[in-house]
Amino acid sequence: MTVGSEEPGAEALASPRTIAVGDVYDVVIGRGVLGSGAPGRGAIARLVGEGARRVLLVHAPGVAALAGPVRDQLAAQGVDVVVEQVPDAEEAKTAAVAERLWQVLGEHDFTRSDAVVALGGGATTDLGGFVAATWLRGVRVVQVPTTLLGMVDAAVGGKTGINTAAGKNLVGSFHEPAGVLIDLDTLRTLPRPDLVAGMAEVVKCGFIADPRILELVEADPAAATDLEGPVLPELVERAVAVKAKVVAADLKESSLREILNYGHTFAHAIEQVEGYTWRHGDAVAVGMVYVAELARSAGLVDDALVARHREVLGALGLPTTYAPSAGRGFDDLLAAMRRDKKTRGALLRFVALDGGVGRTTRLEGPSEQQLRGAYDAVRG
Ligand SMILES: NC(=O)c1ccc[n+]([C@@H]2O[C@H](COP(=O)([O-])OP(=O)(O)OC[C@H]3O[C@@H](n4cnc5c(N)ncnc54)[C@H](O)[C@@H]3O)[C@@H](O)[C@H]2O)c1
Numbered sequence: 001m002t003v004g005s006e007e008p009g010a011e012a013l014a015s016p017r018t019i020a021v022g023d024v025y026d027v028v029i030g031r032g033v034l035g036s037g038a039p040g041r042g043a044i045a046r047l048v049g050e051g052a053r054r055v056l057l058v059h060a061p062g063v064a065a066l067a068g069p070v071r072d073q074l075a076a077q078g079v080d081v082v083v084e085q086v087p088d089a090e091e092a093k094t095a096a097v098a099e100r101l102w103q104v105l106g107e108h109d110f111t112r113s114d115a116v117v118a119l120g121g122g123a124t125t126d127l128g129g130f131v132a133a134t135w136l137r138g139v140r141v142v143q144v145p146t147t148l149l150g151m152v153d154a155a156v157g158g159k160t161g162i163n164t165a166a167g168k169n170l171v172g173s174f175h176e177p178a179g180v181l182i183d184l185d186t187l188r189t190l191p192r193p194d195l196v197a198g199m200a201e202v203v204k205c206g207f208i209a210d211p212r213i214l215e216l217v218e219a220d221p222a223a224a225t226d227l228e229g230p231v232l233p234e235l236v237e238r239a240v241a242v243k244a245k246v247v248a249a250d251l252k253e254s255s256l257r258e259i260l261n262y263g264h265t266f267a268h269a270i271e272q273v274e275g276y277t278w279r280h281g282d283a284v285a286v287g288m289v290y291v292a293e294l295a296r297s298a299g300l301v302d303d304a305l306v307a308r309h310r311e312v313l314g315a316l317g318l319p320t321t322y323a324p325s326a327g328r329g330f331d332d333l334l335a336a337m338r339r340d341k342k343t344r345g346a347l348l349r350f351v352a353l354d355g356g357v358g359r360t361t362r363l364e365g366p367s368e369q370q371l372r373g374a375y376d377a378v379r380g
């Protein structure tokens with residue numbers, strides 16, 4: 001399965017760019033788009049819909065300073081804004097936090113014409129999207145990602161959800177946003193480790209669909225994470241284009257969409273086994289090396305392609321090995337992988353490359369020896 005993309009120009013984002021997700025909604029990518037205030041009601045106000053009297057603005061602690069201007073923009077259009085800061089990172093993706101937000105929606109009489117705006121990283125957009133998906137069986141959500149990972153992946157595509165004691169993202173819903181607003185300027189305050197972690201999902205899009213992403217990173221890894229240069233915007237645009245094309249073709253993950261889960265079977269296992277102390281993007285980086293090793297053992301890819309995974313991820317400063325904490329090991333990871341959403345019955349299913357970049361396949365039912373061999377190969 002190969003997914004191509006339009007050729008984004010080197011002058012990317014001198015003015016905002018729009019990527020359509022099918023004919024359902026747009027992803028706007030630019031600098032300063034949050035503050036620019038489009039004509040009329042302003043960008044966010046237009047997306048929450050003319051009928052919205054109330055908006056629940058859910059934001060991560062790291063972007064509290066951005067919540068005020070967003071609230072003011074909406075309030076200036078006569079919208080009653082309820083602002084809720086949620087716990088940081090994965091602490092936000094719990095049933096308890098969702099419950100609290102449902103309570104707030106109830107207390108403020110939110111109706112089906114009202115909306116949720118989620119401002120933050122992927123954890124916040126997953127939670128905000130889930131609450132919007134479930135309140136009154138679905139109200140509008142506008143996604144405003146402020147991490148690289150949120151921009152290129154989490155805010156686009158309509159996967160929303162929370163974690164449970166049994167594992168990562170096990171409760172959720174497909175709920176497409178009314179729109180996604182990406183303001184690259186918001187990345188200025190993002191801690192560098194979070195910026196780098198987001199590159200894992202960009203690289204993922206390179207391996208599964210867009211080789212130019214890999215070439216850009218390999219040519220100048222430092223430029224890839226330089227907020228002022230032209231490479232990062234091009235990478236964002238390319239990754240969003242890959243995601244938009246895939247989800248437009250297969251929103252509910254009946255087949256093609258599984259390619260976006262490249263590296264995630266092992267990644268989610270690491271996150272759960274390590275009690276969510278690992279960044280998602282860091283875990284995805286190791287997970288891609290893991291599945292590349294698995295694919296090699298199945299005869300699907302050669303040594304050079306496995307090495308390319310380690311090189312491109314390592315050049316960005318992403319981890320390519322994993323040392324389990326004391327008392328944890330392969331059996332815990334295997335148990336977590338069995339609860340992956342791609343599993344069917346007793347059959348573990350992985351997204352793997354088949355012969356080269358952009359050629360994906362399903363690797364089904366690997367032996368325990370293969371699973372353990374790949375684990376040994378990534379163990380730090
Ligand atoms: N729904 C999807 O399709 C999808 C796709 C990929 C990942 N995800 C989910 O996304 C989550 C990871 O997202 P993430 O990497 O964005 O992590 P995150 O949401 O935990 O954010 C990382 C950190 O950055 C802070 N932050 C956010 N924006 C900031 C800014 N501009 N300045 C300063 N600090 C800021 C946050 O408060 C947090 O501490 C995981 O839960 C993952 O499962 C979902």
Ligand SMILES: O=C(O)C(=O)C[C@@H](O)[C@H](O)[C@H](O)COP(=O)(O)O
Pocket residue numbers: 153157159168169201253257258260261264341
């Ligand atoms: O959008 C998708 O589909 C993805 O798989 C993107 C992933 O990067 C993302 O982490 C997603 O949340 C994983 O989904 P899950 O279904 O494995 O929980």
Ligand SMILES: [Zn+2]
Pocket residue numbers: 153201264280284
């Ligand atoms: Zn992911």
